[in-house]
Amino acid sequence: MHEEVRNTVDASPDAYASAEALYRRGHIADALSLLERSALTGTQAPMLNLAAACCLALQRPAQAEAYCRRAIDISPDFADAHSNLGVVLQRSGRVREAEAAYRRVLTIRPNHAPAHTNLGRILEMQGAFDAARTSHLRALECNPDEAAAHTNLGACCMQLERFDEAEAAFRHAASLAPHDAGVHFNLGTALKKLVRFEEAEHAYRRALTLRPDHTKARINLAHVLLGTGQMHEGWALFEARYERDGWFEPPRTGIPMWRGESLAGKSLIVWTEQGFGDSLQFCRYLPMLKAQGLAKLTFVCPAPLRALFSTLDGVDACITIDDKFTAVPPHDYQCLLMSAPHYCGTTLESVPAALPYLRVPPERARAWRNTLPAGGFKVGLVWAGDPRNHSAHLHAVDRLRSLSAQAYLPILRVPGATFISLQKGASTQPQIDALPAALRPVDLMNEVKDFADTAAIIEQLDLVITVDTSVAHLAGALNRPVWILSRYDGCWRWLYEGDDSSPWYPRARLFRQTRPGEWDDVIGEVEAALRGVLAAR
Structure with missing residues (x-):
């Protein structure tokens, strides 16, 4: 307003x-x-x-x-x-x-x-x-009786994580302005935070009935549908992310966007998008695209991923372009990486899970061999994601998913395991120094240059325990056992409801929050599970 x-x-x-x-x-x-x-x-x-x-x-x-x-x-x-x-x-x-x-x-x-x-x-x-x-x-x-005033209150309550109060405010606004698409969108967002996904879906659909071009409602509805396993419609709606008023700008290369046309004998350039985790999760589609008869497949990715992505099957060239997607070679089509599931027709039953689809480059494997402590059950740890201070929304999401190193103390006290830090970050990696000296994990991350180095470490581990960040996807893509701590309202990719497994990574196990902001119970479950694994050995 x-x-x-x-x-x-x-x-x-x-x-x-x-x-x-x-x-x-x-x-x-x-x-x-x-x-x-x-x-x-x-x-x-x-x-x-x-x-x-x-x-x-x-x-x-x-x-x-x-x-x-x-x-x-x-x-x-x-x-x-x-x-x-x-x-x-x-x-x-x-x-x-x-x-x-x-x-x-x-x-x-x-x-x-x-x-x-x-x-x-x-x-x-x-x-x-x-x-x-x-x-x-x-x-x-x-x-x-001012609908906008109720909306303002609701928006403020969302920031305070008073989601019940926000829902009440948005419902009051909807009663005063029933034909305002924005009001129903806001209500849907509050309901999603309250993990009432069926009601959130209804609110987003109401917003789209009133305003079919409401881009944010289309994207948020896509998240709800994907998170509840309704992938066919979810992927289609997810394409709104790079349409008008979306939050991702496609590369301006003049190359036609691929929208499912035959690729036999064609050339295709695929662009990573969003975060490292998204790139690691969806790069599995590149071999599938190549199998459609592509003569040339080029993959554009951030520099920290290039060495690792060069191991992908079917990729003819892996390049990095950090300067606004300029000077790209000519291709018949271009595609955003996260559009591949849509045009490949992915459903919950057909999620491609042929693993591993990433491998450690041989020279990195040699470089990191024998650098970890010998023997024992080795567990990699990540307790925080990238704070992403450049975006208020992404920063808020990171605050919900991230913990401090101190929060992992019950896990670090489990006997019989050797803990290896996989934590990067100017503010999060130094938290190791505040831990009791006897409980500090081995920290080699200052020597890590990119994801290929991290992958070389993970290959030598028996288990990775991580919050919902890129390392979860890296461990999953390498087909290593990974336990993922998932926040209360969760990310759509882990599915909002169901058991602790993941269709994307068969060796992943989810530990879900049952109350917003409450991690103690989750840490307790992880500690007990780790003790069980070690006892079974």
Whole structure:
């Protein structure tokens, strides 16, 4: 929701009334022109405030700020002028000044609903979500029938992980605005967090009925369908990720996108997308594509994966391009890696699980041979993913899946195992130093240059225990036993419901959270399972 702009007044001269009528009909430039021609505008705060509202609508922030300040000079307690000034400052990124303007409004008029709403949004921008929630609740006290105010409250509660409260707020918004696709999308997202996937599916479908081009609803519905095993429709909807308003931009090469046409005798360039884990999971489709008769298959991947991906069957060239997909060789078609399941017709019953589909390059295997402690049951550990600070959404997901090294202490205390750290990260790898010296895992990761090195270590392990990050997929692709700690609302690729197995990796075992944010029970289960494995030996 945009900041609420105010231009009301109790009594208006004719020029004001005419300009306000033009403003309300959307004739913003005409309204502003009329105000600028009126000699009264320079002396009457309401007219100056309306001129500010016009300038806001016309994306003229400097003029809008000047009009607001002149209105306030004339009428220091003119609440709507202070409110509009807050909007100008907020849009200009002057957050602290905007907060002060909204607080000034509420000093003058404590029941000014738009100021409570806008203050709440400012507080959210500063990460003060509890205070923001209070502001949104006050806005609803002032105007309980405003659907957008319920939506704002729900969105804030989602940030606070108060998902039950968010659901209630979004349902109230839906009752007030039943034909608003965005409201149903928000409700679906809250229900998904509450692991009520059938209801979430219904809410997303309702959003798409109201607005078929709602890209985020298509992507989120795809996740629900894929996570509940409805892969045929799920993969098709997942293609929305690189369509208009999607969150992935396909490479601009001029090469036609492959959409399932015959590949016999053709050349195809396939691009990795999203994170390392996605690339490791779905590179299994490249041999399948080559088997369709491709004359040439080129794979483009990030540099840390190139050496490992060079071992894939059927790949004629594995290249890295880190500079906006430029200077690629000509091909008949191009394809995004995660579109391959769709065009290969993958269903839950036909997930390709011929393993291993990745192998350690021989020179890396030789380099890492005899570097681990000899003998014993060797267990690799990963406790945190990439924080991905470049994206607020991805960073939030990482916070849900990641633990600290200290959280693994019950596992590290299990006797009879030799623990090997597979943890990389500027903030997470050094956490080893805070562990008791006798329990610290062996850490060779400073010598690891890329995923081929990590793969060479994993090949020498008896088990990998990891949170849901790229190492889980690497161990699975190498067909090594891997135990995966999965957060409460889980990732769609592990399926939302069912047993602890994975159709993607037959030697994987899932340990699922049963309560949001609660890892102690999961760690306890892993500890007990590890003790059982060691006892059986």
